[in-house]
Amino acid sequence: MQATDHHVPCLASRRTALKGCALAIASCVTGVPAFAQGNNPARQLDVPYVPTPQNVVDRMLQMARVGKNDLLYDLGCGDGRLVVTAARKYGARGIGIDLDPQRIKEAKANARKAGVSDKTEFTVGDLFATDLSEATVVTLYLLNSVNRKLRPQLWKQLKPGTRVVSHAFDMGDDWPPEKTEVVEGSTIYYWTITEAQKKTA
Numbered sequence: 001m002q003a004t005d006h007h008v009p010c011l012a013s014r015r016t017a018l019k020g021c022a023l024a025i026a027s028c029v030t031g032v033p034a035f036a037q038g039n040n041p042a043r044q045l046d047v048p049y050v051p052t053p054q055n056v057v058d059r060m061l062q063m064a065r066v067g068k069n070d071l072l073y074d075l076g077c078g079d080g081r082l083v084v085t086a087a088r089k090y091g092a093r094g095i096g097i098d099l100d101p102q103r104i105k106e107a108k109a110n111a112r113k114a115g116v117s118d119k120t121e122f123t124v125g126d127l128f129a130t131d132l133s134e135a136t137v138v139t140l141y142l143l144n145s146v147n148r149k150l151r152p153q154l155w156k157q158l159k160p161g162t163r164v165v166s167h168a169f170d171m172g173d174d175w176p177p178e179k180t181e182v183v184e185g186s187t188i189y190y191w192t193i194t195e196a197q198k199k200t201a
Ligand SMILES: C[S@@+](CC[C@H](N)C(=O)[O-])C[C@H]1O[C@@H](n2cnc3c(N)ncnc32)[C@H](O)[C@@H]1O
Pocket: 025, 044, 045, 046, 047, 048, 049, 050, 051, 052, 074, 075, 076, 077, 078, 079, 080, 081, 082, 097, 098, 099, 100, 103, 125, 126, 127, 128, 140, 141, 142, 167
């Protein structure tokens, strides 16, 4: 079944459970109510929190050929697992942005536990208001609709050659992926930013 913004998850088996991660996001687009105080997000989330399974994290980073010279941004970083794994396994620097302060607390704690606090930074913020121009790799686990809204920002701000990897959701017909891979039922999409895209951004 293709992931769309409108399906309901079915968690009957492990394989289905992984597909269910995409579908769980897709089924909750209405998100979480906004409370601009304390530990709560300043506004309604564009995507609910569903973590990427670790084997999919590992493959996403391999597809992007992450290395020690990279600066990886995870937009909507959740508990920081993509950023922390990139730093721990490949020595990359990483920045995680999440609208939910609770996720940022968890991400910082996970970075401390993994001994990569010096290579990582986690900030409460809106991915649409984040300057991405320094990134060499961008990772996403959002929604089809959110990816499409983000695409002009990626084309405008990212340097040519920057790698973009998305778990479960593509960028629509206007930006077909260069590579896709399926890991235990989860599709991973891969793109690189080109000069031509920058001219049209
Ligand atoms: C599906 S989770 C992905 C978490 C992590 N990237 C992963 O793959 O495990 C999406 C995350 O996006 C965050 N989020 C939703 N809307 C956001 C926004 N506008 N700006 C920043 N983060 C947002 C949510 O709080 C949630 O943690």
